[in-house]
Ligand code: UD1
């Protein structure tokens with residue numbers, strides 16, 4: 001039997017820790033013995049409820065290494081990550097490097113590996129917002145162009161890559177100059193199918209007094225929203241108004257970036273109103289299993305998160321997106337999501353419409369729940 005393929009998987013931020021569960025599950029199941037994975041955690045996210053909780057509840061192997069980079073400026077933290085990842089790759093114990101999505105940890109992995117010529121496997125490749133003021137857009141483009149394997153979650157992502165010169169169905173042995181692009185489906189669809197059947201959030205609902213199907217789930221953390229005090233205030237004022245107009249309870253797990261900005265810059269009166277309004281539940285970040293339960297039982301979802309937008313789609317929930325554009329264009333094209341930016345009128349209008357008509361039924365667009373297995377098959381077929 002051939003020696004196992006040795007992969008180094010770089011994770012760091014909450015969504016990529018969660019994403020990595022799909023591949024880890026496949027490696028522990030049908031691919032056991034044929035692919036060996038070590039997890040390298042950059043430490044970009046470090047609070048227990050942004051990191052450890054996912055290891056505890058999703059069956060991830062413990063991280064073999066943690067660079068403990070923590071928070072700081074993008075340049076300084078990304079630079080330290082590159083240095084740390086390079087040092088691990090120079091030990092020559094890994095055949096390929098796996099990265100997810102579009103965070104600074106993703107970019108650091110792509111740069112470190114391409115400098116020492118370790119093939120890069122980018123999972124969730126090809127997404128574009130066409131807005132380079134988003135740090136994530138720059139990270140995605142750079143990571144894709146360093147990669148040897150580009151595993152796309154959707155057909156749109158493949159088309160985006162073709163527009164940048166990548167070839168679909170490339171032949172021959174994959175290299176950074178002749179990368180392989182494939183629509184394998186979305187590992188988060190794999191995860192949503194797998195984990196949502198495991199847990200119904202009973203404790204969470206009992207504790208909070210939230211009534212199922214009668215509340216909106218809200219998350220806000222994008223830099224463009226959280227770091228702009230005016231936009232953040234507009235969004236929170238819009239939520240208060242929506243709560244009052246529709247008597248709609250809101251549950252809002254608060255990301256640490258947003259918490260920090262709320263405490264530093266939000267008008268104290270607005271902050272007090274948010275804290276004291278009985279039907280507005282500002283809560284700390286929750287684990288993924290509770291999050292899936294909150295999504296599954298929400299009347300609708302309001303978010304600027306990429307992952308939460310998609311999970312709303314998987315659960316056939318209407319979704320109001322607090323951004324001007326999205327990488328997940330299919331969600332908007334099918335009418336299940338509506339972009340409202342931070343515009344109060346567009347926000348209330350979308351909410352009124354979804355509370356009256358709910359969202360149209362949508363076809364499955366993100367694969368069949370076997371994306372991780374398809375990725376493993378491809379890696380082994382062309383090693
Ligand atoms: C990062 C990603 C973003 C992703 C998000 C997922 C980049 C450029 N951005 O954004 O694409 O959607 O993660 O959640 O990589 N903080 C804590 N504790 C933590 C983590 C962060 O207090 O465990 C606070 C720190 O004050 C930190 C701030 O949150 O400065 C922002 O964290 P950072 O990782 O830089 O960016 P995110 O907004 O989390």
Ligand code: UDP
Nearest residue numbers: 014015253285286287288291305306307308
């Ligand atoms: N999530 C979670 N707990 C929370 C908020 C989000 O487990 O309190 C999950 C969510 O279900 C999704 C992922 O985190 O799978 C999305 O991460 P985030 O919104 O931080 O980043 P993005 O997807 O925008 O990059």
